[in-house]
Amino acid sequence: MRGPPALGVVRAQALPLTRSSVQKWSPRMPAVQLLSPEGELVENPDYALTLSGTELCGLYRDMAITRRLDTEGTTLQRQGELALWAPLLGQEAAQIGSGRAARPDDHVFPCYREHGVAWTRGVDALTLMGLYRGVKHGAWDPQEHHFHLYTLVIGPPLLHAVGYAMATARRPGDSAVLSYFGDGASSQGDVAEAFTYASVNRAPIVFFCQNNQWAISTPVSRQSRAPLYRRADGWGFPGVQVDGNDVLACLAVTRSALDAARSGEGPSLIEALTYRMAPHATSDDPTRYRDTEEVRAWEAKDPLRRLRAHLIAYGHAGPDFFTDLEAETELMARRLREGVRAMPDPDPVxxxxxxxxxxxxxxxxxxxxxxxxxxxxxxxxxxx
Ligand SMILES: Cc1ncc(C[n+]2csc(CCOP(=O)(O)OP(=O)(O)O)c2C)c(N)n1
Incomplete structure (x- = not known):
């Protein structure tokens, strides 16, 4: 007789899709894409976006800074300077595109990996790192940045965000709420409740799901048989799937959803298809549960590489731009290293x-x- 399986990491397996479900549930439309992995512009009249060369370079700078601060976070944890770090490598476009779509008076509710969004809200990466070093409580003022506190418990931030959006709708003004969650969180009851409240109250909120394919070692196929964006159908609000490694598409789609929320059209759901290239957190070893081939396939869709290719091909940026940016991010990394090491221990009380x-x-x-x-x-x- 076989005994119980040994404790340890069980190799994740996708659920077999037996019925004709593959066809039935396949997306009705391909994910919105405005920039191909090769850096070519893709026309989409529903999400037309005209950006100047300077604006495009700005988005690239945002992503390069985000990537650098993220790698620094991982390195500092490895050196024992941070207790933990939740890397976002690969998710820069999803975060910068959506984050830059929000206006200063909108309110943003993150989970725990939204360091790129934090950057777009003016939260200093050093402040973020204080949280992961364990010397800060909350760290930043949500009212100053309109960027609410990180929450390690998955699901509840959506309820907080919906409550905030319902309150926002009662006040004069036209701000909206942008609420982040992951494919794993989509299975939480709190998320379903948040959708219900948002829907029936026509709350001015955009739910932004970064489907990075994994919830620690659980693949997205264990969370849902249908594409996540189609959940919105059941709640009676629009759902859109977007190429989450395309910063332009993430910007355009989120901007459009936030505009709709501000004009009283209620909530919407965006599912950004992306990939968590790094471990779930610095305490995780993804080689135990996922194939390198899968990782390689996503490497080819890298969000920075495609915008870089576009900037060069269309003459928006030359070598000087990239050299200067490299120097800028290096300087930032040094400031982060020195700043983290100099953080005083708080009074334990x-x-x-x-x-x-x-x-x-x-x-x-x-x-x-x-x-x-x-x-x-x-x-x-x-x-x-
Ligand atoms: C309510 C709750 N249950 C379980 C956990 C443990 N947990 C931490 S992260 C995580 C996976 C989250 O995956 P996902 O929502 O896809 O976000 P990602 O980490 O991939 O960004 C889980 C299950 C938690 N933090 N909160």
């Missing part, structure tokens, strides 16, 4: 101070117990 605005009786009790424990160490030192 701080962790009790930010739980509630006014101290809760139970948290107060826990704080006193913790302080007594700390003091007992200090007394032991004096005796010695």
């Amino acid at each position: 701080d962790m009790f101070r930010h739980v509630y605005v006014d101290e809760h009786a139970q948290v107060g009790e826990e704080r006193r117990m913790f302080e007594d424990l700390q003091n007992s160490f200090a007394q032991e030192e004096t005796v010695r």
Whole structure:
């Protein structure tokens, strides 16, 4: 008799698609793409986008900076300077395109990997790293950046975002909410509830799903038999699938969805098809559950490479642009390294101070117990 499977990483397998489901559920339209992997422009009258050479270079700069700060995050974790890092390598276009589509007065609700979006909202990467070093609580002011706090629990940020969007709709003004989640989070009940509230209240919100194909070691085929963007059908709002490695398509589609939200047309769902090139987090080893061939295939769709090819082919940027950018990102990386290493350790009691605005009786009790424990160490030192 075979015993239970040994504990450890089980090789992920796609569910067999037995019925004629492959055809039935295949996307009705191909994902929106405005820039091919080779850097050619693709016409799409529904999402026409005219950008100047300077604007295109700006998007490339955003993505190059994002990639550099992300690699720096991974390196700093490997050197023991950060407790953890959630890399976004490969998702730069999805994040920069959608992030740049939002206006300053819109409100953005991230999950925990949206470092590129954070960049577009003016949150200093050093501040982000304080969070991953474990020396900051929340780290930035959501009201200053209209970029809400990272949440490690997947699903709830969508409920927070919908609540915020419903409140936004009651106030004069025309701002919208942009809410990020992953393919794994799409299976959370909170996401379904968020869709319901958004739909029936016609909340001015755009749900942006970065389908990076994996939820740690679980492939997207274990989350859904139908393409995720088609979930919107069931809630009665539009759903669009976009090439998530195409920064232009992500920008155009998100901009259009945010405009619709601002003009009272209610929510929409965007599914950005992308790929998490790096581990889920620095504590993960993706070689245990996915094939290198799959990774290689996505490498060919790299978001930076295709925009770079376009900038060069259309004469928007020459060698100087890329050399200067390299120097700029290197300088930023040095500032991040030095800044992280210089971060002072916080007072350990701080962790009790930010739980509630006014101290809760139970948290107060826990704080006193913790302080007594700390003091007992200090007394032991004096005796010695
Ligand atoms: C409610 C909840 N359940 C489980 C987890 C553990 N967990 C952390 S990340 C993750 C996978 C998330 O995948 P996805 O939503 O696709 O986002 P990605 O990490 O790929 O960006 C899981 C299951 C969690 N953080 N929250």
